[in-house]
Amino acid sequence: MDPHLLSTFVTVVAEGSFSAAADRLGYTQPAVSQQIAALEADLGVPLLTRRPVRPTRAGERLLEHAGPLLLRLRAARADVARLSAQPRALTVAAGPLALTADTAAALAGVTTLRIAGAATAVALVASGEADLALADGPAAPSDPLNLPDTGPLTTVGVREEELVVVLPEGHPLAGRPGLRLDDLADALWVDAPEVMPLDRLRAVARLDGLRPGIRYEGHDPAVAARLAAAGHGLTLLPASAAPCGVRVPLVAPRIVHRVELVHAALPPGPAAEVVRALTS
Amino acid sequence: MDPHLLSTFVTVVAEGSFSAAADRLGYTQPAVSQQIAALEADLGVPLLTRRPVRPTRAGERLLEHAGPLLLRLRAARADVARLSAQPRALTVAAGPLALTADTAAALAGVTTLRIAGAATAVALVASGEADLALADGPAAPSDPLNLPDTGPLTTVGVREEELVVVLPEGHPLAGRPGLRLDDLADALWVDAPEVMPLDRLRAVARLDGLRPGIRYEGHDPAVAARLAAAGHGLTLLPASAAPCGVRVPLVAPRIVHRVELVHAALPPGPAAEVVRALTS
DNA sequence: GTGTTCGTATAAGGGATGCTGATGTCGTGG
DNA sequence: CCACGACATCAGCATCCCTTATACGAACAC
Structure with a gap:
C-alpha cells in the first residue's frame, strides 16, 4: 500500500471524479485509473463505485485510515527536518477560545497566528506547518484534552x-x-x-x-x-x-474549558521562549 | 517516503547491520544499501552511522515514527480485509492481569489466548492478528486507559x-x-x-x-x-x-486497576458474542 | 607498517513498474 | 438514435529497483 496511491485515492474521493483528481495531482486520467486499480488489486476488494464515483464500504474504512496515515508521514518528515532546519518564521496555531489577553501577551515574536480546531492545530504542529499549538476544548477538571496521537509531541496544560x-x-x-x-x-x-x-x-x-x-x-x-x-x-x-x-x-x-500547549522538541530560540512564557 | 524503505530502515537498526537486515528481509546487501541511501537522499540527512551501524539523531526521530506508521498501515489493511473475511479462529489478546475467573468464563468459543501488554494487545487487534483485546493497566477511577491511537477501534470499560x-x-x-x-x-x-x-x-x-x-x-x-x-x-x-x-x-x-475491551467493528458471530458476554 | 578480513559503497545490467497517449466502452442527455 | 462525457484498456517507453560483480575502507593481527 503505497502512500502515493493512498493519497490519490483520497483525492479521487474528495473530487468525486477520476479526471478531476488527475488534473489536481498533475497526472493523466489513465494514471489515476491504474493507481486505483492497483490499490483495489492489492486489497482484493473494490474501493470505489464508478459513475457516480463514491467509496464502497471498504473504501470508507480505508479513508478513515488514510488521513491519519498521510498526516503521520508528513509528521515524520517534519520531525526529521526540524533537526537541521534554520529558525524561521514562528507560526502558532490556536484554538478559537485559546487567546485570552494574557495568553496573547505571551506570544512575543510570533510571525503568524492561525485559528484552527484542536485536531487541526495539532496536525499543523505535527506536520511542521506550525511551531506551537494552543489547543482548546472541554474536559473534566485537570483531565487532558483528548488530542489525536500524531507522534512524539509535548503537551502541557496552560489554563x-x-x-x-x-x-x-x-x-x-x-x-x-x-x-x-x-x-x-x-x-x-x-x-x-x-x-x-x-x-x-x-x-x-x-x-x-x-x-x-x-x-x-x-x-x-x-x-x-x-x-x-x-x-x-x-x-x-x-x-x-x-x-x-x-x-x-x-x-x-x-x-471546564481547557487550553493545552502542544509542541515538538524545540531547539533554544524564539519558539522555546514563547513556550516558557506560556507555561510560567 | 516509501513504507518499504521505512521497514528496511527499522530492520537495519534492529539488526545493527546492513547485511543481516538484507538476509532477514530476503534482499541482497546492496539493495539494502541503496534503500537506506534513497531514504537519506529523500530526507536530506544521514540516518545511520556506518561501522558501527547506529541511528543518528535524525534516524532516532524517524524510528519513533516508523513503528506507529507501519502498524497503522497493517491496521488499514486489516480493517479493509475484515469486511470480506470469513469468520475463522477467534483470537483474544489479554493483559496479564485481565483474566479473572468471571472474565475467563465469558471467553466462550475463543481459539487462542495471547498474553500481551496493553499497547501490544491493541496493536494486535488493529493489525487483525487478534479479534479482541483485554487491555489492562492502572488508571484514575472511571478514567480510560491511555491506549495508543491505532485507528477506529471501539473501547469499553470492563472492570x-x-x-x-x-x-x-x-x-x-x-x-x-x-x-x-x-x-x-x-x-x-x-x-x-x-x-x-x-x-x-x-x-x-x-x-x-x-x-x-x-x-x-x-x-x-x-x-x-x-x-x-x-x-x-x-x-x-x-x-x-x-x-x-x-x-x-x-x-x-x-x-484503580482498569480493564478495557478493545475491538474493531465486528460482524455478528462468535467474537461479537464474547463482547456481549464481557460487557453485560 | 602491512596484510587479511569483514562489511558497506559503487557500477552495470536486466526485469518490472508506472506513466503517457490513443482508443475502447458504457451510461446519460438531447 | 446519436453525441458527449467519463472511466477502462492497451501499447510503448522511460524510470526505478533489484541482482551480480567489484571497489573501498576500517579494524585487527602480527
Whole structure:
C-alpha cells in the first residue's frame, strides 16, 4: 500500500471524479485509473463505485485510515527536518477560545497566528506547518484534552476556565444560579463546530441529546454568544469569551474549558521562549 | 517516503547491520544499501552511522515514527480485509492481569489466548492478528486507559478493581490499614514491565521515584507477588491477583486497576458474542 | 607498517513498474 | 438514435529497483 496511491485515492474521493483528481495531482486520467486499480488489486476488494464515483464500504474504512496515515508521514518528515532546519518564521496555531489577553501577551515574536480546531492545530504542529499549538476544548477538571496521537509531541496544560451557559434574556432558566447539562440536553443548541463542537461536548459530558439548532461556521465566540443571546439556541463558552447574553455557570457535570500547549522538541530560540512564557 | 524503505530502515537498526537486515528481509546487501541511501537522499540527512551501524539523531526521530506508521498501515489493511473475511479462529489478546475467573468464563468459543501488554494487545487487534483485546493497566477511577491511537477501534470499560501494595511480612508498613504511594516513592519496587510497568504507574500517579529493584520479565502476577513477599521490592497489584504477602490497600492517589475491551467493528458471530458476554 | 578480513559503497545490467497517449466502452442527455 | 462525457484498456517507453560483480575502507593481527 503505497502512500502515493493512498493519497490519490483520497483525492479521487474528495473530487468525486477520476479526471478531476488527475488534473489536481498533475497526472493523466489513465494514471489515476491504474493507481486505483492497483490499490483495489492489492486489497482484493473494490474501493470505489464508478459513475457516480463514491467509496464502497471498504473504501470508507480505508479513508478513515488514510488521513491519519498521510498526516503521520508528513509528521515524520517534519520531525526529521526540524533537526537541521534554520529558525524561521514562528507560526502558532490556536484554538478559537485559546487567546485570552494574557495568553496573547505571551506570544512575543510570533510571525503568524492561525485559528484552527484542536485536531487541526495539532496536525499543523505535527506536520511542521506550525511551531506551537494552543489547543482548546472541554474536559473534566485537570483531565487532558483528548488530542489525536500524531507522534512524539509535548503537551502541557496552560489554563482551565469555568464554562457558562449562554441564554437569552427572559429564558425560563436565566435566573438560576447554576445549571446542569442533563437538564439542557433536550434544548436547542447553537451548532458552532469551530468554536465548541457539540460532539466533543457530548463525549466529555457523556450524554446524548444537545439538539443542534442554528449552525455557525465561523470561529468567533462572540458571534456564538450573540446567537445564543438572540434565542437561536444555547451555547457553552468559557466565562471570559461570552460578551453578552445571560451567563449561568455550569455546575454539573464538572467540565471546564481547557487550553493545552502542544509542541515538538524545540531547539533554544524564539519558539522555546514563547513556550516558557506560556507555561510560567 | 516509501513504507518499504521505512521497514528496511527499522530492520537495519534492529539488526545493527546492513547485511543481516538484507538476509532477514530476503534482499541482497546492496539493495539494502541503496534503500537506506534513497531514504537519506529523500530526507536530506544521514540516518545511520556506518561501522558501527547506529541511528543518528535524525534516524532516532524517524524510528519513533516508523513503528506507529507501519502498524497503522497493517491496521488499514486489516480493517479493509475484515469486511470480506470469513469468520475463522477467534483470537483474544489479554493483559496479564485481565483474566479473572468471571472474565475467563465469558471467553466462550475463543481459539487462542495471547498474553500481551496493553499497547501490544491493541496493536494486535488493529493489525487483525487478534479479534479482541483485554487491555489492562492502572488508571484514575472511571478514567480510560491511555491506549495508543491505532485507528477506529471501539473501547469499553470492563472492570475496575482496587489496587493493593504487596509487602513482605514484618515490613514496617505492613500493619497500616492503607498506604499512600507518595510515602513509598523512595522504596525499592519490583520492576515487572510485563505485569505492572513502573513508568505507567509514574505517569498515572504523577510522581517520580519508584526505584526499580529486581526485574521480572515474565507476566505472571503471582511471581511478582512472591518476589514482593520475599522482600525483593514492593509491588502494586489488583487485590485478586496477589496470592501471598501482606496486602495493604492503596488509598492515595486514587488509582484503580482498569480493564478495557478493545475491538474493531465486528460482524455478528462468535467474537461479537464474547463482547456481549464481557460487557453485560 | 602491512596484510587479511569483514562489511558497506559503487557500477552495470536486466526485469518490472508506472506513466503517457490513443482508443475502447458504457451510461446519460438531447 | 446519436453525441458527449467519463472511466477502462492497451501499447510503448522511460524510470526505478533489484541482482551480480567489484571497489573501498576500517579494524585487527602480527
